[in-house]
Amino acid sequence: MLIKVFTTKNYKYLLFSLLAGLLFLLVNFGFYYRNYQLTTNLLGVDEKEYGTYSNEKMSAKLLLSSVLKNTGNHIGVFHLKPLSEFTASTIIKWHKMLGVNINDPANNYYKDKYDTLYNPAHEDAAPNFIHFILITASIMLIVVQTFKRKIPLQVKLLVFTIIFQGLFFCFYLKYQPFHTRLQTAMFLLAVPLICYAVTLLSNHFKKLFYWTTPFIFVYALMIVQGNLNHPLNAEISKSRSEKYFMAKPWLHDEYAGISQKINTLKYTNVGLTLGDGDNDFEYALFTNCYSQPINPVYIEVNNYTQKAHHFTSNVDCIVSTAANKPFIDYQGKRFYNQNAGNKLIYLYR
Template sequence: VGLMLLLIFLQGIIYPPNNWDSMTYHMGRIASWVGNHSVSFYPTHIIRQLYQPPFAEYAIMHIDLLHRNDHFSNTVQFFFFLGTIVTITSITQQLGLGRAYQSIAAILAATLPEALLQASGTQNDVVVSFFIVTACYFAVRAVKRNQLTYYCFAGLSAGLGLLTKGTAYVYLAPILLLFAIVLLRSAIKYKDYTYITHGFISLLLLISVNVAGYTRNYRFCKNILGLDKKEAKTYSNDRMSLGLLLSAIVKNSSLHLSIDHTGAAAEVVDTAVYKLHSLLGVSLKDSTINYGNMPFTSRAAPTSEDTAPNPLHFILLLASMIVLLVALIKNRLPAAVILLYVTILLEILFFCGYLKWQTWHSRLQVPLFMLSVPLICYAISIKTLYKRLFYIIVPVLLLYALAVVCFNNIRPFKTTTRLTTNVSVFTPRYQKYFAAKPHVYNDYKVVTDKMKQLKLHNIGLITGGDDWVYPLFTHCFSSPFKPVYIQVNNSTKTTGRPEYIDVIVSFKPDAPYIDHGNKRYYKQTKTTFLALYK
């Protein structure tokens, strides 16, 4: 485990941020904040830069500004990964398990494939996982001790989780609901109403962390989450029934049962899912429950941080739920384990019942798998046969995790045609940004070289909703380059004011010239995917 953690840390230093979403909005928004000297909203073609919760990017921005480069951007998720592992072992201890099982918890948390892949990148699922598991930990401590300190940390953890990623609302809802029920029960049982007052303080802290963001979002679109109705509908199920819920659970589960995007295993899983849906009378192509009319498939690249399955952890979780259910029926589970069991069940139901299925849901489920680790440990502790089987699986678990790290799809230590893109640790740093989109590298190199040569400041941008902006501004932490989105025709166009433009970079490079602000800008580069106009 120590070797893997060291490899992940080195991976994050050797490679720059190069995940697709990072190039469009995780790092792209940071370039705008730095250029604007403000985190206020601004006109943009990529609306996700505004409405997505910003905490992880705040942390990355401060580190990059201090170092005047992005060489340590990937370490943010890495250190939150370490914090998550420590917190998971602490929750395991709260369930009454000793050091041996706490060590098992650390191994399970440290070998989750999706977390291993993300821990060397700049997405935010590991960061939000940390805040969700710490909120759970401090909620448990608050109930046991009824000390204000634990309530404060529970509220702050939950608040920072909501400030990090929207999925925190789904995962924290069961935790906060059960927390409130237990506090109310304790207040009535012990006639001690400090449980209520402390809980209220916890809620105030949760809100206070997010009030500035809520206010800014509401002013922008009359919605505290920053989403207009059209945008919100793209993520949430349009309808729901028992059959559709079962469909969602099966589809999400199948993402962890196929460990390759080709081969017999993927074929078997896909066929089984299609047959089950035929029996249910539910269409796998139903756009009301699938994101963006996305066709169903369980096939996933096993070392891609966007889609990697967690097969061994999924099997262990499923087996643990069965073992614990049998123990629950026999009335052999302590209250803390029952509450965590119910929490996991509710999180599964909330996630599948609310969010439209997406092929990259595996990465959004990192918090769920992390929080389930203490349950797996408890199931191992009460079932001898399960414990023996687990010890047999451990070497496979460790070897699989090590392979995932070494063959990381876009940040590999070892390059292969089957699992990784054609990039290596020896590839020039700027070229590494394009591991997921290598065919555009030459065009970006031509445009950025021209930008440096001209010594510019305000760079006008005409982009689509998913274009890579950040590779144009990798030096924004030490140079005056400022992204200015122009010819914006969405709801963000009212958030800024007209600015002088030195040159324009357009991702629609067919035109020989572009008219903007009473000036005509002529194409300066012979490029295909983007072009510079002056």
């Protein structure tokens, strides 16, 4: 876009871009205003939370470490676990050679330890192995071809943008095992680059690529159909709530029981106090809020969001995954535990 503006001197293209940016700001103005009220930050990140995401220290070795760890997240193939395990062990050995602690909390989010996770069908951690190979091969091919032919400036800028994005991502953000989902935008940006690289191939390699493409689509379909959290092959007979807990079916009965109780008693303001585990799903309690208004009210909040006024609302009951105790006192009223025999979630009223 910018290249076209400066070469043609037709600034109406720039006007369209500015209007698109202005429209984006207008649509999201309410969110930015709320964020600024709570944290004095438009993005809604306070100083404490900010430090949990960005690298606390950086050097050439640590940047290489971050690149290796993020690359390792993408080395994995469906039904080929040994490849992922080999990648993990190799990257760990390289870190020992570099003299870098692969699990340094200063460079790993929330003290996460390096792990390839081998969850090729997990929507948060699925590796983009084939896509990663195609991007790497495309960039290498284009770089080689720059010495043999004239490569359009747009293509060179795209290559630079993708490489810069990847390096800046590794430089700025701490490592997470779930980084593959955050790198989706960069992978999508590389699709035109792959398409251009194919045009540089000889006819023999083009035919090979075309014959390989259907297998790539079939592999992608296998990943989508076997999605660990939301598989497409879920049984039609299963209820909506059962499908929601497809990856963790042992949670369904407790959540469904409490949700049904809330609906039966027609509670409107539901107090929530949730733990820090992986099994806290408030959404499952409010799936019917369109037909019956239900207002979640977070209580016992100890972070910056406690400044929001809705934490002081009266509640009809309290749902907790943080504590299993006989009762909870809130705003001068005592709520008694109705599900002390549960293992995860409890209703107090």
